Amino acid sequence: MMGAGIFAGDILVVDRSIRPVFGDIVVAEYDGGFTVKRLLRPDSQDCKAILHPENPDYDDIHVSENAELTIFGVVSAVVKRIDRSWPRTGEKASRRRIS
Amino acid sequence: MIGLCDCNSFYASCERLFRPDLKRKPVVVLSNNDGCIVSATAEVKSLGIARGASYGSVKETLERNGVAVFSSNYPFYQDISDRVMALLSESVEGVAPYSIDEAFFTFGALSQTEGQWRSYEQEIRRIHRRIERLSGVPVSIGMARSKTLAKLANHIGKDPVRYGGCYVLRPELEEDLLRRIRLEDVWGIGPRRAAQMYRYGLRTAWDLTVRDDRWIERHFTVTGLQTAWELRGREEIDVETSRMRTLCSGITFAEPLTEFETVARTLSCHCMALSEKLRKRGVQATDLAVHLFTNRFKANRYSAVQPQPLAFPTAYPPALYQAAKQALHIIWREGHEYAGSRIWVTGLVPAGQRQFGLFDSEHVQAELDRQDRMTQALAQIEHDHGRRALLCGSGDMKLKLDLSRQLHLSPRYTTRWSDIPVVR
Numbered sequence: 001m002m003g004a005g006i007f008a009g010d011i012l013v014v015d016r017s018i019r020p021v022f023g024d025i026v027v028a029e030y031d032g033g034f035t036v037k038r039l040l041r042p043d044s045q046d047c048k049a050i051l052h053p054e055n056p057d058y059d060d061i062h063v064s065e066n067a068e069l070t071i072f073g074v075v076s077a078v079v080k081r082i083d084r085s086w087p088r089t090g091e092k093a094s095r096r097r098i099s
Numbered sequence: 100m101i102g103l104c105d106c107n108s109f110y111a112s113c114e115r116l117f118r119p120d121l122k123r124k125p126v127v128v129l130s131n132n133d134g135c136i137v138s139a140t141a142e143v144k145s146l147g148i149a150r151g152a153s154y155g156s157v158k159e160t161l162e163r164n165g166v167a168v169f170s171s172n173y174p175f176y177q178d179i180s181d182r183v184m185a186l187l188s189e190s191v192e193g194v195a196p197y198s199i200d201e202a203f204f205t206f207g208a209l210s211q212t213e214g215q216w217r218s219y220e221q222e223i224r225r226i227h228r229r230i231e232r233l234s235g236v237p238v239s240i241g242m243a244r245s246k247t248l249a250k251l252a253n254h255i256g257k258d259p260v261r262y263g264g265c266y267v268l269r270p271e272l273e274e275d276l277l278r279r280i281r282l283e284d285v286w287g288i289g290p291r292r293a294a295q296m297y298r299y300g301l302r303t304a305w306d307l308t309v310r311d312d313r314w315i316e317r318h319f320t321v322t323g324l325q326t327a328w329e330l331r332g333r334e335e336i337d338v339e340t341s342r343m344r345t346l347c348s349g350i351t352f353a354e355p356l357t358e359f360e361t362v363a364r365t366l367s368c369h370c371m372a373l374s375e376k377l378r379k380r381g382v383q384a385t386d387l388a389v390h391l392f393t394n395r396f397k398a399n400r401y402s403a404v405q406p407q408p409l410a411f412p413t414a415y416p417p418a419l420y421q422a423a424k425q426a427l428h429i430i431w432r433e434g435h436e437y438a439g440s441r442i443w444v445t446g447l448v449p450a451g452q453r454q455f456g457l458f459d460s461e462h463v464q465a466e467l468d469r470q471d472r473m474t475q476a477l478a479q480i481e482h483d484h485g486r487r488a489l490l491c492g493s494g495d496m497k498l499k500l501d502l503s504r505q506l507h508l509s510p511r512y513t514t515r516w517s518d519i520p521v522v523r
Binding site: 011012016017027029030032033034035036070072 | 117
């Protein structure tokens, strides 16, 4: 999500009370996991939304009409850590990488 | 009207909240010591596994059916509970939490026309949807004229297909419902009391409401009478007083214990837990009782309870521990293989309303103030460093005590920075 200013190790403030609209950056429950993406309007009939990674290295996810997609919440703020200890090294660090 | 908001399969629902992969999968949560099942989602219940089943006895069935198993993660559940209660308080008046996953509240008028009932029910549904959407855990809301009736309404509302988590019991429908409710399914009537009632020829909840007050009080005491009044739609039961006149902390040991010091350590854990429970409710205890027992299915069975008064009403762990240890000395018998221990605290009084005796010196008061401040400090340390960061007594902290077998513990997603959920 570099294009939206969100980098590995950043802390996201997620607001469940905001009703998501296309264009919002959201935390979505998709394919059994959480993902942060920009929610975009579908571009075809059999698609209900696009999850856009804001990163040229990754492709858009076209969520098909019958796939399960739940918006966990809308990202309302990003907190940046600027000390060296964050993100943690090793396994944790790689888990925290946000695409 | 009185409402009861209750979270469905609360602990299991919390475990699902930050695990999208478990959304459609059955989930169970185990008790303190991974001993038995304390919360299960609907899918698990349909496998014929009920709450209270021992983990060992159903382990295989759970594995075979791909059930996700969790140890209890109380700091996490408490935080989610706080969120649900806060959301409820934003919409309704007089929220009175009754347990970690349910709260009574008051909302709206009693007598209404058909059209007003409709909009009233819509309003309740709106509140219901809002709590579910913002908290992320499924809840049920029941509304009726009294708490006991609200409890029944809540149970009816749980039917997802017919009522979708909300049910408003209109006064004119009470009789019809109560005629179909068995006595033991009424809040406040236990199986024993129900059996007694059956012997007197009562069959349904309705049968109790039509009996004479004096007859009810003579046979079932004032508590039974209160229940009857509540079933008639009169609000009688006060949550604060009905809720737990005692608090208990107990554990079945992972392995039998034979050493006095080791068993004393388990009491120390109970004292820390009880102190937390007392503080949360804003009360202090005046008495405690220690229960020590061996496996009741084995020979040479031993079980003893020793009450011990506390010098002053207190929630201060060392004060509780001192009394508990005295009680333990009295009931300790060498040579037994102890299977578990338990402490009850009773005589709960609101904190800060301590009655000082005429002859209590300023010194005593100063000491009690110090204990209150210490209790606060301990609470802060536990909050920051987790449960069992502290224990009372002079025991060796390194003494291996496998009290909390928690092999399936989830992260503290919402209360610890290092544990916050990760997104990609």
